[in-house]
Amino acid sequence: MNAPQPPRMPDETGVPDAMDFMHPALKANYGNWKWHDRPRPGVLHHVANNGDEVWTVKAGTQRQMDVATIRKLCKIADEFSDGHVRFTARNNIEFMMTDEALVDKLIAVLDAEGFPVGGTGNSISMVSHTQGWLHCDIPGTDASGVAKSLMDHFHSEFIKEEMPNRVKITSSCCQINCGGQGDIAINIQHTKPPVIDHDLVAKQCERPAVIARCPVAAIRPALVDGRPSLEIDEKKCICCGACFPPCPPMQINDPVHSKIAIWVGGKHSSTRTKPTFHKLVAAGLPNNAPRWPEVAEVVNKILAAYKEDGRPWERMGEWIDRIGWPRFFEMTELPFTKYHLDDWRGGRSSLNTSAQVRF
Amino acid sequence: MTKKMPETPLLDQLESGPWPSFVSGLKRLAESDKNGPYMKSLLGQLEHSYDTRKGYWKGGTAGVVGYGAGVIPRFSEVAEEYPESSEFHTIRIMPPAGMHYDTDTLRKFCDIWEEYGSGLICLHGQSGDILFQGCTTDNIQPAFDELNKLGFDMGGAGADVRTSMSCVGAARCEQSCYDEGRALREVINANLDDLHRPSLPYKMKFKFSGCANDCANATHRSDFAIVGTWRDDIQVDQDAFKTYIAERGRKEINDQVINMCPTRALSINDDDTLDIDNKSCVRCMHCINVLTKALSPGKDRGASIIIGGKRSLKIGDLMGSMIVPFMKLETDEDFEKLVELSQEVIEFFAENALEHERTGEMIERIGLAAFLEGIGIEADLNMINHPRTSSYVRLDGWDEEVEKWNARKAAKAVEAAE
Numbered sequence: 001m002n003a004p005q006p007p008r009m010p011d012e013t014g015v016p017d018a019m020d021f022m023h024p025a026l027k028a029n030y031g032n033w034k035w036h037d038r039p040r041p042g043v044l045h046h047v048a049n050n051g052d053e054v055w056t057v058k059a060g061t062q063r064q065m066d067v068a069t070i071r072k073l074c075k076i077a078d079e080f081s082d083g084h085v086r087f088t089a090r091n092n093i094e095f096m097m098t099d100e101a102l103v104d105k106l107i108a109v110l111d112a113e114g115f116p117v118g119g120t121g122n123s124i125s126m127v128s129h130t131q132g133w134l135h136c137d138i139p140g141t142d143a144s145g146v147a148k149s150l151m152d153h154f155h156s157e158f159i160k161e162e163m164p165n166r167v168k169i170t171s172s173c174c175q176i177n178c179g180g181q182g183d184i185a186i187n188i189q190h191t192k193p194p195v196i197d198h199d200l201v202a203k204q205c206e207r208p209a210v211i212a213r214c215p216v217a218a219i220r221p222a223l224v225d226g227r228p229s230l231e232i233d234e235k236k237c238i239c240c241g242a243c244f245p246p247c248p249p250m251q252i253n254d255p256v257h258s259k260i261a262i263w264v265g266g267k268h269s270s271t272r273t274k275p276t277f278h279k280l281v282a283a284g285l286p287n288n289a290p291r292w293p294e295v296a297e298v299v300n301k302i303l304a305a306y307k308e309d310g311r312p313w314e315r316m317g318e319w320i321d322r323i324g325w326p327r328f329f330e331m332t333e334l335p336f337t338k339y340h341l342d343d344w345r346g347g348r349s350s351l352n353t354s355a356q357v358r359f
Numbered sequence: 360m361t362k363k364m365p366e367t368p369l370l371d372q373l374e375s376g377p378w379p380s381f382v383s384g385l386k387r388l389a390e391s392d393k394n395g396p397y398m399k400s401l402l403g404q405l406e407h408s409y410d411t412r413k414g415y416w417k418g419g420t421a422g423v424v425g426y427g428a429g430v431i432p433r434f435s436e437v438a439e440e441y442p443e444s445s446e447f448h449t450i451r452i453m454p455p456a457g458m459h460y461d462t463d464t465l466r467k468f469c470d471i472w473e474e475y476g477s478g479l480i481c482l483h484g485q486s487g488d489i490l491f492q493g494c495t496t497d498n499i500q501p502a503f504d505e506l507n508k509l510g511f512d513m514g515g516a517g518a519d520v521r522t523s524m525s526c527v528g529a530a531r532c533e534q535s536c537y538d539e540g541r542a543l544r545e546v547i548n549a550n551l552d553d554l555h556r557p558s559l560p561y562k563m564k565f566k567f568s569g570c571a572n573d574c575a576n577a578t579h580r581s582d583f584a585i586v587g588t589w590r591d592d593i594q595v596d597q598d599a600f601k602t603y604i605a606e607r608g609r610k611e612i613n614d615q616v617i618n619m620c621p622t623r624a625l626s627i628n629d630d631d632t633l634d635i636d637n638k639s640c641v642r643c644m645h646c647i648n649v650l651t652k653a654l655s656p657g658k659d660r661g662a663s664i665i666i667g668g669k670r671s672l673k674i675g676d677l678m679g680s681m682i683v684p685f686m687k688l689e690t691d692e693d694f695e696k697l698v699e700l701s702q703e704v705i706e707f708f709a710e711n712a713l714e715h716e717r718t719g720e721m722i723e724r725i726g727l728a729a730f731l732e733g734i735g736i737e738a739d740l741n742m743i744n745h746p747r748t749s750s751y752v753r754l755d756g757w758d759e760e761v762e763k764w765n766a767r768k769a770a771k772a773v774e775a776a777e
Contacts, residue, residue, distance in 0.1 A: 031538065096531070136414060
């Protein structure tokens with residue numbers, strides 16, 4: 001009798017060595033670069049200490065790619081960039097070349113195949129986004145669709161460098177905000193407490209863990225129709241949805257009441273100013289799949305004001321710091337409400353504790 | 360009978376426009392022989408989500424032999440209507456630092472995922488994983504085995520060390536202040552047990568950026584950020600600076616460089632050379648970003664360690680805060696020290712954080728002084744914006760702490776003299 005085959009144990013090799021995959025010109029000049037410039041939008045030109053030169057062409061992708069798309073990009077890379085590519089944190093693809101003469105030819109091919117060339121310098125780069133309805137277990141909206149709709153809208157700003165500085169847009173399909181901080185962030189904001197399916201709570205949820213998860217201690221244990229369940233103090237509930245991942249019967253997503261909010265002025269870098277969190281400017285926008293036109297309209301207004309009034313190198317938040325929030329709300333024609341006043345911990349630091357006023 | 364393409368009037372609207380369409384990709388897969396029935400079903404469910412504005416995936420348990428994390432299980436809540444895609448799991452795979460690929464590897468990914476999965480690959484997820492999206496429970500193990508044989512390993516998920524990310528760094532950037540790729544690989548690969556077998560209070564993310572531009576978004580998006588910097592003076596090519604003035608004019612250089620310096624450390628000399636007050640410079644990178652041919656980081660390069668960044672859940676957003684203002688990252692010993700620090704912090708986090716509490720939240724709860732004591736690091740002026748403003752504090756250990764400070768200062772003076 002044959003002994004049962006033992007299962008294959010993984011080779012616990014960890015992160016592979018990037019040198020095995022890197023374009024040969026990058027590998028040869030690793031740590032030895034001297035300066036760079038941008039000959040045109042979508043193209044970077046790096047010069048090494050020994051005089052070696054590399055041109056990089058950056059193009060947008062749909063991030064979630066089918067194998068045919070990846071194979072098409074591979075074919076292009078074989079023809080132009082010695083069979084090597086890299087991807088950026090914002091899901092753009094980069095082709096590296098040592099022959100400047102290939103740059104225009106590659107751009108023509110990428111244009112013809114529908115991959116927009118751009119995303120460099122003071123452009124609007126690809127929306128960094130999350131999984132949404134395609135794969136997430138707690139999404140209030142889609143992510144790929146929002147990103148696609150917005151990038152269709154801002155395509156002309158992706159392929160040009162005409163903004164004051166780079167614009168990083170993020171989108172997130174729940175308030176956990178996997179999309180991260182952004183010059184503009186487009187995030188789900190629930191407006192009603194979760195609806196509890198009491199039949200399922202005892203079966204699916206570890207109740208103490210759910211109670212502990214609530215940031216405002218609004219959840220307590222309860223007996224409902226003789227069964228152990230949970231109840232919510234709806235006056236305390238901030239509708240954040242934090243209880244939903246550990247307890248799916250706490251249904252937070254709602255086709256009508258899960259709205260979209262827009263935040264501005266987030267920045268990760270320590271360049272010039274210290275990193276900043278994005279701030280709420282608009283809320284209550286409908287989750288209007290498949291194209292989210294109301295969201296695009298507000299984002300458009302904000303970007304138009306920034307483009308017109310921002311000075312070179314000012315990021316969105318730095319521009320607003322200079323002109324002040326009264327002017328920002330005036331220029332964007334957005335309503336200012338009591339909900340813009342921060343009452344979370346540390347919120348007092350967002351108040352104007354001075355005699356300085358803008359008119 | 361061949362399964363029919365589902366009607367997708369809403370998703371169809373995402374096929375027009377100049378940006379590449381993920382819907383067209385899903386449809387290509389739905390029309391393929393290999394992945395057709397699976398992806399037709401998936402398209403149907405996604406259209407249903409667009410129609411009803413709700414998601415229909417739930418988690419569960421799925422994984423590979425030997426590891427406790429890395430597969431994101433997804434079971435459909437509407438499997439009766441969309442049976443073929445009732446299991447649509449993701450396998451997270453760690454890419455090389457800097458996300459470099461050769462086409463041979465990418466094609467092998469495609470072949471494997473066409474064979475065992477849906478044919479849909481996300482490059483990359485928000486933590487930096489290659490996401491192989493859409494796979495049945497039975498196919499997880501064979502798909503992972505093939506990827507693993509190719510030299511790729513599972514990424515993190517849940518309460519563990521997560522897959523990491525770096526900027527392009529030394530591979531193609533003159534502003535890189537340390538070897539980001541090496542640092543990432545050494546730190547993550549030294550902590551693989553905590554990455555593959557979740558046993559921490561909550562997730563622990565490392566991110567690597569070569570300078571303060573922080574292209575890896577490390578300061579906010581990681582618990583442990585390694586951000587490049589330097590200790591000596593900015594390198595200046597005065598001839599190149601003069602050329603910038605000649606080409607762009609004094610006003611533009613004043614407006615866009617000199618006046619944007621956050622610590623007023625720059626001015627133009629009468630002969631159009633640049634004067635830098637390096638003692639006031641905070642290494643923010645702005646002037647170097649604008650004048651790439653004239654300015655570059657100093658030669659005495661290394662990294663800062665910034666700890667505690669995270670998004671809103673549960674106590675609100677936190678930026679990471681400065682913990683190690685400077686460490687060299689050149690020799691094998693330097694990298695060993697970084698790895699040791701990473702393990703020290705993971706260990707302290709594992710022992711002291713509450714369930715579902717991130718590193719930054721733990722520090723917020725126990726205070727920075729307690730955290731520093733726990734990981735064996737002394738308080739440093741670069742850790743603060745300003746000293747405390749509250750008088751509600753017990754100071755009965757003051758004299759002792761002053762003695763320690765003086766002793767450290769004396770020791771540094773001896774070190775400097777040697």
